[in-house]
Amino acid sequence: MSDNDDVPFNRDFPLKPGIVEEVRPGVRRVLCNNPSPFTFTGTVSYIVGNGNVAIIDPGPDDAAHAAALLDAVRGETVSHIFVTHTHHDHSPAVPKIKAATGATVYAEGPHRASREVHLGEAPRLDASADFDFRPDVRLADGDVVAGTGWTLEAVTTPGHTKNHMAFAFREADAMFIGDHVMGWSTTIVAPPDGSMQDYMASLDKLTRRSERLYLPGHGAIIRDAPKYVTQYIAHRQGRENSILARLAKGAADIPTLVRAIYIGIDPRLIGAAGLSVFAHLEDLVARGRVACDGEPSLTATYRLAGERLGS
Numbered sequence: 001m002s003d004n005d006d007v008p009f010n011r012d013f014p015l016k017p018g019i020v021e022e023v024r025p026g027v028r029r030v031l032c033n034n035p036s037p038f039t040f041t042g043t044v045s046y047i048v049g050n051g052n053v054a055i056i057d058p059g060p061d062d063a064a065h066a067a068a069l070l071d072a073v074r075g076e077t078v079s080h081i082f083v084t085h086t087h088h089d090h091s092p093a094v095p096k097i098k099a100a101t102g103a104t105v106y107a108e109g110p111h112r113a114s115r116e117v118h119l120g121e122a123p124r125l126d127a128s129a130d131f132d133f134r135p136d137v138r139l140a141d142g143d144v145v146a147g148t149g150w151t152l153e154a155v156t157t158p159g160h161t162k163n164h165m166a167f168a169f170r171e172a173d174a175m176f177i178g179d180h181v182m183g184w185s186t187t188i189v190a191p192p193d194g195s196m197q198d199y200m201a202s203l204d205k206l207t208r209r210s211e212r213l214y215l216p217g218h219g220a221i222i223r224d225a226p227k228y229v230t231q232y233i234a235h236r237q238g239r240e241n242s243i244l245a246r247l248a249k250g251a252a253d254i255p256t257l258v259r260a261i262y263i264g265i266d267p268r269l270i271g272a273a274g275l276s277v278f279a280h281l282e283d284l285v286a287r288g289r290v291a292c293d294g295e296p297s298l299t300a301t302y303r304l305a306g307e308r309l310g311s
């Protein structure tokens, strides 16, 4: 949903599926052939180390991708699998790769919603979650896991999902950032799976870190990460300001807000845009800036706090 030009999005990513490419000493990547409006050219799996290696985000349940990953590490020992989060384009290949390698699986935890699911509220984008995933080892913020030639620090980054975790790669001044920050687009935050309040807090957390490079789950490497994160935050604040500006003209529902804010959007992304606006509205209601009748929901009508409906 890159409708604004305030973030320097980069869609130049010529990597072909199944090709193993070394992007940094000790970091290889393999692209899965699962392109979509949500995954860009597909999921990027990473291999960390040489000889004794870790795999980060084995990807979707895709036989060709699993075979490409296992081919890439032929003759090597895969001791660790790390998972950034449990969307179906990142984690379902874990059992296959674990069975083939005997690696131990590390992640924040199983998939779960960011907040209580309200009565009568269907879990949104439910089909996108891998509810079967269970890590062998649950990691907490700041936990450090080391292998041969690599050290990864767990950095909890909830928001896109409750269990989203980035991994700082200490030897390379880099971070495997999952879907929390992407170079080609903004990240989808869809309640109740995701939470805008958590998401913004996790972006803010990144501003206090110094890693220069982000290695995302989709698309190219982000090279000036600290600057990019501040632009990403500004973009979200801009989106929030657009919502507040529209509500200043009168109460509105989510389809009305989407039409007002996402000009020229890819029609396939309108549902996701509605969820993103919903995520902002939940956050604004929690902060007392916006009001609605009852719990914030996809069908509610929203107004600036302190104003009567219809005024």
Ligand SMILES: [Zn+2]
Residues within 6 Å of the ligand: 085, 087, 160, 179
């Ligand atoms: Zn995701």
